[in-house]
Amino acid sequence: xxxxxxxxxxxxxxxxxxxxxxxxxxxxxxxxxxxxxxxxxxxxxxxxxxxxxxxxxxxxxxxxxxxxxxxxxxxxxxxxxxxxxxxxxxxxxxxxxxxxxxxxxxxxxxxxxxxxxxxxxxxxxxxxxxxxxxxxxxxxxxxxxxxxxxxxxxxxxxxxxxxxxxxxxxxxxxxxxxxxxxx
Numbered sequence: 001x002x003x004x005x006x007x008x009x010x011x012x013x014x015x016x017x018x019x020x021x022x023x024x025x026x027x028x029x030x031x032x033x034x035x036x037x038x039x040x041x042x043x044x045x046x047x048x049x050x051x052x053x054x055x056x057x058x059x060x061x062x063x064x065x066x067x068x069x070x071x072x073x074x075x076x077x078x079x080x081x082x083x084x085x086x087x088x089x090x091x092x093x094x095x096x097x098x099x100x101x102x103x104x105x106x107x108x109x110x111x112x113x114x115x116x117x118x119x120x121x122x123x124x125x126x127x128x129x130x131x132x133x134x135x136x137x138x139x140x141x142x143x144x145x146x147x148x149x150x151x152x153x154x155x156x157x158x159x160x161x162x163x164x165x166x167x168x169x170x171x172x173x174x175x176x177x178x179x180x181x182x183x
Contacts, residue, residue, distance in 0.1 A: 017061055023050055024136075030046070055100040056101075103124050
């Protein structure tokens with residue numbers, strides 16, 4: 001199978017989940033830079049909107065998959081929850097999206113109460129980090145689930161390696177204040 005055909009044979013939602021995960025991490029890096037260069041930002045700052053739009057995109061993709069699994073063809077392994085059927089990866093992604101969106105007003109309140117973050121690790125950021133981890137983990141599992149239906153397509157391996165590397169990037173961001181102790 002040539003590269004173009006292996007690229008075409010992957011469902012669109014695998015690519016969208018990776019794009020959503022990438023948008024989240026780009027937004028996180030942008031937000032850290034924003035804090036360092038500009039200072040205290042608002043709830044509606046562009047980096048925050050990038051983070052939350054990536055989370056919402058991932059949640060919408062997972063919801064789409066769940067609705068198509070529930071009311072349409074059922075070609076992925078499914079988990080039943082409240083009458084809906086969908087892959088476990090989608091349920092993990094939706095949980096992550098909810099955690100990310102829950103952390104948003106909590107983080108805004110935290111900033112209003114305590115000012116600019118002195119540390120990366122704060123309660124609202126941990127909730128956000130857990131949500132981001134769940135979204136990226138959901139993308140990884142979705143890619144692996146889809147790969148099981150077409151094991152000879154090596155493009156899935158590339159997508160999985162990329163999405164798994166996003167987890168490493170997220171952990172490195174969370175641990176930044178410990179890895180750059182002299183800053």
